[in-house]
Amino acid sequence: MTDLADDIVQAMFTDMLGARLFSQRVFNLQRQGRAGTNAPVDGSEALVVGAAFALDPATDWVLPQYRELVGLERFGADVLDRYVLYSIGHPEGGHIPEPTRVWPPQISLATQVPHAVGLAWGMRAQGEPGCVLVFLGDGSTSEGDFYEACNFAGVLDAPVIVMVVNNGWAISTPVSTQTRAKNFAEKSHAFGIPGVTVDGTDAIAVHDAVADARSRAVAGAGPTLIEAVTYRLGPHTTADDPTRYVPPEQLDAAADPIEVMRAEVQRRGIWSEQWEEEVLATADARMERAVVAAESHPLDPTEMFDHVFDEPTPRLARQRGAFAERVVASTGEGSH
């Protein structure tokens, strides 16, 4: 295991604290009717930040599912800013600008795995140096896309890292209902690629596993399947009531990645209450700016017609024209 420098570990803990705070703020926005359905990060902070710090934001790509974006601050401020915009339902929330190498949330589960494999394949075709890391959940591994993509990645020796976030649940469905496989790393045998299971509540352990996988990937040694084991500490989403199905004792027994990392930072003697308070205060202010920016981000309703194609078809242009007239005419517009 690499011995990470103290400042790196501090930076990782900083992003983990931020991730949870950002996530809670977005959750609360939904409760206040200011954001749509969203999925809290609680339990995934270590595995997201650990992975992010093992990658090179200048050369590597991250394809998230939907729960991970708040932990990718290291890849650029745009990730969080656009995630907030996405969460309040603004179309530009799906647009994470160049040069940030992070894709927007993927709602159609596991469809991002073939995308990641294709991206890795294309990067190699272009002689680019980096690799691709794609997140998907334990439940999402039941989709054919996961299997088809990992299998093809093996055949291609594609520079891709597939990280299965095993948080115990897919909404109300436990892992025992998803598969009888011993664990998710075992699924790598079906693809003939390396598979490892790592403690997903231990950011440093995740960092090391991803670092290994990354060196293999960029060396042309092909893909790696990493199972990061954690526990979903919150509801599935703002729309979910986990008390209907989550056994309380399981939840109590679950390790909290934030506490695990705080212990490590304390062990290294680089923690102080005041330091953590400052980190949280900074994150809070940073999030406040993101929310203000998002809520004041302009939106012209006619943007609904943009980007269907590079140039609208005549039919689409006409629909846009008729719509624009109606919207301008309509007084009730504001209420829409």
Add this chain to the structure above:
Amino acid sequence: MTDLADDIVQAMFTDMLGARLFSQRVFNLQRQGRAGTNAPVDGSEALVVGAAFALDPATDWVLPQYRELVGLERFGADVLDRYVLYSIGHPEGGHIPEPTRVWPPQISLATQVPHAVGLAWGMRAQGEPGCVLVFLGDGSTSEGDFYEACNFAGVLDAPVIVMVVNNGWAISTPVSTQTRAKNFAEKSHAFGIPGVTVDGTDAIAVHDAVADARSRAVAGAGPTLIEAVTYRLGPHTTADDPTRYVPPEQLDAAADPIEVMRAEVQRRGIWSEQWEEEVLATADARMERAVVAAESHPLDPTEMFDHVFDEPTPRLARQRGAFAERVVASTGEGSH
């Protein structure tokens, strides 16, 4: 390994000889313009017949891909008779009548695996004693359906046997392009179910592997993945030219299941040239009857509208009516 009685072994060899002969006859029908595209069995005789003899036609189901039906004589004469009808393009060819427990050919690759799992699930729900065996090719294992179905079968402990026919090729695509998995039995790790690789040119070895899997299945011990390794001895189908891609040395090196079984029958001292000639003559006559019956099977063009639903919708009934008028009116009908 079970020690099969001589008469059983003779019966198996009889069906293997029949399978190849039937398949060649259907192939030739296509050459004569009397049948459509079809896929010869050559190389799969042992694994199909070996499996068939390990199953109970009264309680067990077989879901083939498309290459296997000529070897399922043990499940009833309807299987071959309807396969011939299917091959000449008659709609009734897709109808294998009760009580024969064999499904018609499946063209949409791997879609039959979820069907098999559902059937096994339903049989158990109904308290039926048997199990389901489903065939699919090495290439078909790359489809998401194979994975989703085997994974669900594991969760359900469904009484199903999934037999991967690894004949080295998917049309022109070699196994090395399908997957990096060590072998296809290895894929069972992804499902947490037993996986075995068996010599698919050895009917008795296949019989024993399927017999084991079957006892587990009917005992409630769940599914088994069996990889039967053989080599495709002929073209993919009547439409294929394997000389474009099959290395001759591979083809020469490949074992012929018929020869393997003949050697076994000879070793047991229950073979004679005359016996084999009689078997072939019987098969030939039996096939001749099947072809005559198929080619004289009546077909009213309006049958095109039958069985879309149990009762036609008014719109469909109207379409049928208009069609019937036109067809009766049209003199050029015969030419259709």
Add this chain to the structure above:
Amino acid sequence: MAVVNMLEAINHTLHAEMARDERVMVFGEDVALNGGVFRATEGLLDAYGAQRVVDTPLAEGVIAGTAVGLAAAGMVPVPEIQFLGFSYQAFHQIAGQIARLRYRTRGRFEVPITIRSPFGGGVRTPELHSESLEAQYANIPGLKIVLPASAADAKGLLATAIRDPNPVLFLEPLRGYRMIKDEMPDGEHLVPFGRARTVAEGADVVVIAWSFQVELARRAAAQLADEGVSVRVLDLRTLVPLDVASIVEAVEACGRVVVVQEAPLTNGFASEIIATINDEAFYSLEAPIQRVSGYDTPYPVGMLEDHFVPDVERIVAGIRRAVEVEA
């Protein structure tokens, strides 16, 4: 007769059908332990047990695919696709297999499968949760397509669907789950397929709609009544089979037609309604048929969706266009 919302009607009917016929099985993502993400399957697990009410792995393809095998085994599968947008993952099984098994096997295998799935927009769901895909299924022979617009019909059509020996795509309007409330008949209540429902009588123009758009059309009709425009509203209830006779009768009576759909304009099911009217009632048309529709864009995100989905205002405008023109 109790007043219930559509969700209650659907839950009630699932209970009744599972009690009536022990071959009925309900399965899908989060339908058992959690009673469905909208509680449509609430209580089924407790009442009918883990053999008949099953949480599946997260894979729509195998949810649809196993339904085929279950049907062949003699069960009556009622799988749920959590949101219609995810039926795309099962398209090869629904369109390629479920819709054809009876035809391919000339009736050897029956396919009494009812696929339930919520769809439609206006409730701020994430991407791919709101798509109206009925038109993409309507061109697939062998599938019946059923879209209730009232709680009473949700009961009567769902019961009919589950008892129908053919595959049925039963589409439930997300927006109507709790918003649409009406009197649900007690006891046995079956609504036959292929019989449209006249929701409002009228003589000047007929608005043809299905699913939640029927509710919007009703409001538009009420609004215009005050202005003396007599608007008939026809709820198709099922697209396959299609009640051509009722459509023709309404067109002949009114001469002017508006068709409402939430799906994108191009090749939505409104196009088939117009083509059918062209075939059957061409000479009764006094003006071009007006389409009030979603646009030819992907279903947009939350801040834009109210601009995408037809609303009362747009339906009223469509009706005005239809009646304005001189015959």
Add this chain to the structure above:
Amino acid sequence: MAVVNMLEAINHTLHAEMARDERVMVFGEDVALNGGVFRATEGLLDAYGAQRVVDTPLAEGVIAGTAVGLAAAGMVPVPEIQFLGFSYQAFHQIAGQIARLRYRTRGRFEVPITIRSPFGGGVRTPELHSESLEAQYANIPGLKIVLPASAADAKGLLATAIRDPNPVLFLEPLRGYRMIKDEMPDGEHLVPFGRARTVAEGADVVVIAWSFQVELARRAAAQLADEGVSVRVLDLRTLVPLDVASIVEAVEACGRVVVVQEAPLTNGFASEIIATINDEAFYSLEAPIQRVSGYDTPYPVGMLEDHFVPDVERIVAGIRRAVEVEA
């Protein structure tokens, strides 16, 4: 100008485009070593190498899904789906992802993907090899749908498709692969999307068709010419974008219309043509528009398929129905 068949035109164009732009990649089942099951990709592997011409595992979903990633990496993916019926296995990636990536990311990612796939019946292929699914894709915003009916157009439209920064579904008529032969322009030849082609001039009635049905319509027109019926034939070439102007012009000129499609009747693309004419040229119609179409049955097996697919005789009958009626 050489006379070639469609297959030769497609193969020629793939060679030319791969030579022109090294970002172009061709991949799919059996496209490299075997040159495609119809030889459409013959010689590409030798000419452009194993990095750009790739045999994939047998999985349509990941063929389509990796195209998304390849595009994001800056490549120009030209995947082949061996038969359109198997695009169902990729529907979630084509309809759910490829068609939306640009929209979801507001143009951050371009999707210059051209999915080539043969389709259509009449050549005795096995099940699911003959289905005409264009209508099921036409209701999906974000996809262009291109269907050449001549060798010259196969070249000009395929080159345009590959250079188009948007996703294109390029559908090749199985029946026309070798049967359709015409003069293919040498050198650079681009046919713009959204410009229909008048295949035969005529004033009494216009037959609107696409893909192989254009050839049948041409023959029907020729046959009726002898009887003095003047039939115009319009080849749409692309369904999305749709050349509404040419349709309207033809309808205004002829007043009578026949639309031919091989797909099932209900909600086939012919329905959208009729709906579009209702919107744009209602008052020019002198008679109901006639649909000559496949039936609402699954595509049948070999001995029945000639009864299912439209033929010259049925198109002639449709034209007679259209012209018979008094205005």
